[in-house]
Amino acid sequence: MESRQRKGYGGWPVLSLWFSLACFTGATAQLSYSILEELRPGAVVGNIAKDLGLTVQRIIQRKLRVISESNAQYFEVNHATGDLVIRQTIDREHMCELSSTCSLHLEINPLAIHRVLVDIVDANDNAPQFSTKNISLEISEAAAPGTRFRLESAHDPDVGINSLRTYHLAPNDCFVLNVETKSDGSKFPELVLEKALDRETQASFRLLLTAVDGGKPEKSGSTLLLIKILDVNDNAPVFEEPVKKVSILENVEPGTLVTKLNATDADYGQNGQISFLFSKYTQDRVLKLFSVDSKTGEIRVNGQVDYETANEYHITVQARDGGTPAMEGSCNIIVDVTDVNDNSPEVTLTSLTSPIREDAAPGTVIALISARDLDSGKNGEVTLKVQSGLPFKLNSAFGEHYNLVTDGNLDQETIAEYTVVIMATDAGSPPLSSRTTFVVKLSDVNDNAPSFSQPSYSVDVPENNDLSTPITMVTASDPDTGDNARVSFSILPSMVQGSPISSYVYINPETGHIYSMRSLDYETLNAFRIEVQARDAGAPPRTANVTVHVFVVDLNDNAPLIVYPPFPQDTGLLLSVPQSAGPGHLINKLVGVDPDSGHNAWLFYSIAPGPHAGLFRIAPHTGELRTARKLAEEEGGSAYDIIRPSKDLHLQLNTDGPIRYMEVVGGAQDPPGTRTYRPCYSTISSRSDFVFVKTPMMSHNNTLSMTLNRKHLMNSAIEVRALGGGGGILANRV
CATH class of the missing domain: 2.60.40.60 (Cadherins)
Structure with missing residues (x-):
């Protein structure tokens, strides 16, 4: 039996498949063929008849047939041509997997058994393949450059030069690919970190990994690398505005929103969860006035905001993430408090000179007054005004200071002190006002006589x-x-x-x-x-x-005296009356005087009571003594003792009515039995003797004795009496 080995097409390694071709000739022969896999049915492997030295007719005669060791019949003999042809497509990877040799044993019956070695030459009919379409990979952003990450290898069922040759990675900024070869010649890829990662810049990568075989043309297979960058708390929260300026009105209600802060953290998850809080260096007065919501970042008024206390607040708010350790960012908030006209002007009396001399010249400074308003702008512009009707005015000194000066003549005797009201009004809308009141006293100057x-x-x-x-x-x-x-x-x-x-x-x-x-x-x-x-x-x-x-x-401290007719000191006055005198016969006229005056000197004449008082009568005012009746014959030659200076002549004092004063002046002696009285005048009044000089009886003039005073003597009743010879009184009042 002969064995041969051939090169496959293009020099690729050949997988040998042994099969036998049997024929009963008594001898055994071995042939060797090399074919490509994946040939179509009917493709000629070789002319088996020729290679065995047989003719076509002999093959037919011997009934040449192919017996395969496997159940599958991949070959058959074309009896007409003697060719060994493909009966069904041979898939070397399916038949032999990764084995370097692959053989099919064919027998040719019945003449003899011939062993035929068929080399199945690998065709690059398979592209490298990854087990999954996607390969997921998690890498910490803290990974250092140079760190390697082994990746899943691709599989190529082809062998030899058609097998997997290398890997390629899509271009990117952070990763490169390193291909390592094992001792058995297989290759596997490694992902190498070339540049530091920043999850906040790029949280993930989608990179195409391609496996390429060595076939010609080459084939490749790809998978998608899904690289997730794991967050490391390497970023502090960042505010949208590192410095924020806001304005609020003073006196706003607690709970009023001042501003809402927004901050972001490029980190992920817990590392990117932000809470807001005031800086630990925040002043207590700020903490009392403002609050911040840790979740929303809303800053609200928490107390009474007063422009006059502070017109600006600087607040530092921190945004803190949930990482370990936590990182913080800060924002400076400038809160401008807008003034509201909520303060009345304040008037202060800084100096006062009181009392001041009443002869102070106009323009004399009395007081120094200052005014201020804690509000600002128009709300803080103050106008001072002094109460009208006062002899004072305000002069501006400097700034908010004024002088109160005299503006007229002063008179302590007319007004001893002034209540001064200073009114201060601001220019707000509506305006607010206040007042101060003080007293300016005047010191006396001796400018008045008693x-x-x-x-x-x-x-x-x-x-x-x-x-x-x-x-x-x-x-x-x-x-x-x-x-x-x-x-x-x-x-x-x-x-x-x-x-x-x-x-x-x-x-x-x-x-x-x-x-x-x-x-x-x-x-x-x-x-x-x-x-x-x-x-x-x-x-x-x-x-x-x-x-x-x-x-x-005058008091009645003197008794009246009879001055006419004269009274003898040792005997009584003897008056004679003719026997023939009838009733009313004038016996004599008595004249009495009293050193006193007024009513104390006004004399009344009367006959003292006695047994003979009825024979005579006397005129009470004139003193004329007359017979009361005709005397009887037997009464003739008698003596009647009826008038005595201290006893018989009784002078009664009149205490009623006006005071009357009368002087009687007797005239020359008339013939016996007769008497002539000339008219006489006298002023008679309760005060006339004090007011008028006594008037001689025969005078017709009254003369003032003093300057008349209306309060002392409102009026004076003057009674002028003219006394006639018959004793009648004529009176006229003036």
């Missing part, structure tokens, strides 16, 4: 007065204050009836009470004047004078 309560005084002092009792009191006031208003009294020197006034009266310098130094006697001195001076204690002092008219009031 003033008596009356322009003059009139006082009635009863004669025989009590020396311990003041006869009157003068009062004076001084509109000034203090020593300038402290008044003392004194009596100015003068003379009364040749004697100093000081010998008659003195005055209490403090109270103004005037006392008599002697008991007054109307009949000696019925009136006098006192000049009183009031002096204040200012420097220099000021004075005022007033006249006090003192009228001595």
Whole structure:
């Protein structure tokens, strides 16, 4: 038997398949063929008849047939041509898998058994294949460059040069491919990290891995590498705005949203979960006013925001991820507080001069006033105004400071103090205002003299007065204050009836009470004047004078006297009456006087009671003594003792009605039995003797004795009486 080995097509390794061709010739021959796999049925392997040295007819005669060792019949003999042909397509990879040789044993019966070696030459009919369409791979972004990751190998059922030759990786920035060869010649790929990974830049890769065989033309198979970059907490959260400026109104309600922060973390999963919090260095006042939601990043007002306390807040908020260790990012928030006109102006009295002299010149600075408003802008612009109607005005000094100065003449006696109201108003909308009130007192200047309560005084002092009792009191006031208003009294020197006034009266310098130094006697001195001076204690002092008219009031301290007809001192007055005298016969006219005055000197005549009082009558006012009836004959020559100076003549005093004063002047003697009375005049009034000089009986004039004072004497009733010869009275009032 002969054995041969041949090269396959193109020099590829040949898989040998042995088969026998049997024929019963008594001899055994071995042939060797080499064919490509995957030939179509009918393809000629070789001319078996020729190779065996047989003719076609002999093959037919011997009934040459092919017997295969396997159940499959891959070959048959064409008896017409003697060719060994393919009966069914041979798939070497299916038949022999990866074996380097592959044989089929054929027998040719019945003449002899011939062994035929058929080399099945591999055809590059298979592309390399990966077991899956996708290969998933997880790589940490922290992997160092140079790190290798072994990949799944591809499978190529072809052998030899048609088998898997190498791998290719699609171009990318981070990975390269390394192909390693095992000791058995097989190859496997390794993924090599060439550049540091950053999951946040590229979280995954889709790379095409291709396995290429050595066939011509070459075939390839690919799989998709799905590389997932595992996150490492290598990124801190990042705010959209590292510095954010927002504005809020002051006095907003708690819970008002200030702003919402947004932050991102390029990391994944827990490493990218962000929570918000205030920096640990945040001031307490900020923590009291604001809060931050750890999940949403919302910053809200948590307290009372007041522009005047702070008009700007700097808040540092941190965004912290959930990695281990955690990483943080920060954001600086500038919160501008917008002013609201919620503050009234404040007025401060920084300096006050009080009291001030009432003679201060206009423009004198009284007070320094400052004004401010904690608000800003128009809300903080303050206008000051002083209450109208006051003698003051405001002058701007500098900035928010003002001077309050006098703006007119001051008079402490008219207004001793002023209540000053300063109104401050801002320019907000609506405007707010406030006020401050203070008192400016005026200090007195001795610019006023004392003033008596009356322009003059009139006082009635009863004669025989009590020396311990003041006869009157003068009062004076001084509109000034203090020593300038402290008044003392004194009596100015003068003379009364040749004697100093000081010998008659003195005055209490403090109270103004005037006392008599002697008991007054109307009949000696019925009136006098006192000049009183009031002096204040200012420097220099000021004075005022007033006249006090003192009228001595007559008391009935003197008894009347009969002056006509004269009374003998040792005997009574003897008057005669004719026997023939009838009723009303004038016996005589009695004239009495009284040193007193007024009603105390007004005389009434009457006959003293007695047994003979009925024989006579006397005129009560004129003193005319007359017969009451005709005397009886038996009464003639009798003596009647009816008038005695101290007893029989009774002079009654009239205390009712006006005071009347009458003087009777007798005329020349008439013939016996007759008497002529000439008219006489007299002024009679309750105060007439103080007001008028006594008028002579025959005078027709009344003369004033003093300056009239309306308060002292509103009016005076003057009764003028003319006394005729018949005793009648004619009265006229003026």
